[in-house]
Amino acid sequence: MSKNYFEIKYNGSYKGVHVELPEDIIGREYSPYMVNMILKNGEIRPRPRQYNLLPGTPDKQPILIVTSFQDANNVYHTVAVTSTGLWQLNRNWTRSSPPTAARTWNLIGQYGVQPGPNFPVANSVFINKFFWTNGGPNLWQWDGITSPGAAALWLPSTFYIKGDVIIDSNKNLQVANNSGKSGTVAPVWGTTVGAQTPDSTGTPNPQITWTENGKNINSPVGYVNAGIVDATNGVTAGAYFLIELNSQLVMLNTVESAGGNFPQRIRWCPSGLPTIWDPNVNIGAGFIDELDVADNILGAFTVGTTAFILRTNGISEMTSTGQGINPFALNHLWASDRGIGNVFPFGYAAYGPIGIFISSDDIYNVSLGGFKRIGGMARDAIYSDLAITTGFPIASIVPYYARNYVYNHYRLTIPQGNNSVSWVFSIEDEAWTKEYNSSKIFTGISRWSYIK
């Protein structure tokens, strides 16, 4: 062997893309450039294959979310939202080969105004019901059980779940304050907004108390318009962002049927009653405008009993006070004109105790323990791609791609013309990798959903 012999060995673990130093100075565990690779357990592989599992919905509109929820009968529903309305994955979709759109998706109901909004969907599952809103003046709810029509008529000797909505004999909406069994004969319904009507078959069945929630203004669709914020005047609201905090649904950056978009507004429902949003119906509902800061709300996620409200140039903490009238306390971590905030409305994601968002200067991981920069050695490359995005970057945190393949990833897809670039952050390894998809633009988050 020559005295000038050398060996250069590359082995894991690898740390992903590094563009913050020249490519002959970076550490051997970094890569100055990679695309469509995955780093796992010290090995370098092509990234997992992506293939079409399901055709799109028959309306051929972009799918804004695919997710699953469990109804009150313990049945799972995998649903998709498009600008047409809500679709459900047909249980027998595998029976047609190849699966066709018409045999794969069933239309649960379509919006009364077509087309509906076309933004990525914010959703929440609350008391076995699926709630969603995406930039229109409505918060929709589907329980997975009722199929035709919006709200059912009152029925005697029937079990109702807290939050259920029925239409009384006066054609007013009534919301169940608690779960129980209805009486054998119809009660005398209260006719003023917020009126309480007891309804019971008696012991041992718990008595239901119904709350009058205004006239039935639901669209003739297969789900309920839950966001009635002014029952007297029939004003509804939706939002761009929806979270659950302390047993209350919270809408942020609202869009209302009277007044339009309120980018600084936060609305909440009473505890456990996600179909009441009018403070005159239940004092536990309410709203606040964050007018003491100059910027707008561009996202929110919950960590424990605290919600982080993401603003363009700041972050506000929203914590529960336990008081019915004023249930939340807002604390602006900073209210400066320029500061760390979230600049892409759908570029943030949360998973358990952590949330990740994109600020003007870096990508941050936030949790109750504080903030942490995670753009790391790939930041400049990521921001170069963000700078030429042609649509909304959409982020997801993917804890696993399959039950036996745990890759704890933050995935940020960036549309660029007809193609997409995805930056993937391994939360465990703190390494960034890049993916490229030709002829694909992602239109919703990545999420584990049931298919059988």
Next chain:
Amino acid sequence: MPNPNYPPNGPGPNPNIPPSPGNPTSPSNPAIPSNVQPQYITSTGGLYGLYGAMMAPYLNTTNGYPYVIIYDPSNFNCEEAGEYDFRQEIPVVNQMPQEGRNVSCHLIILKYRELGVATFSVNVTVYNRLTDTFSTRSIIVNIQFVKGRTFPDKRIHTRYIGLKPLITGERPQVTLTFNANSGPWSVTSLTLCGNADELPQL
């Protein structure tokens, strides 16, 4: 080579999805798990919640149709081309970094995990100061089916990749590239072997 089980476009069979269990409301159907109570399945349909997948909706900008993809982490036969670049190296010989000096590379020791039939390239790029250009040598690695034993065996294999003629220049850089649908592979380690130029550098 394309994997026939996973057509890149259009829906195809999914090995993770079991065959249809038949009439799901039939209580005599043995495919229905015991914890499923068909009487509770409503007229609106719904699923048992037995199998899931990581899904993402997207719009195919070629045909304008939406689809839902899944990520298949058991299949590393990527449907797109890809690349991994290692850093540019300044070899150290006798504790002396060969900064600005030519080196000659003659061998790559490649260790990989056998995941299936695959083809990819190992490339070495060097800088030639005299011509002020970069030159690249590409060596195609074919992982072929082996008769007489389990294939793929998912174990680590070794290839010696000779570089003849030698690749000479500054700052050798190894890259791995592959074409779309060229099969699954996994590099566990790679060693670049060479000699430093013995001529004095002026």
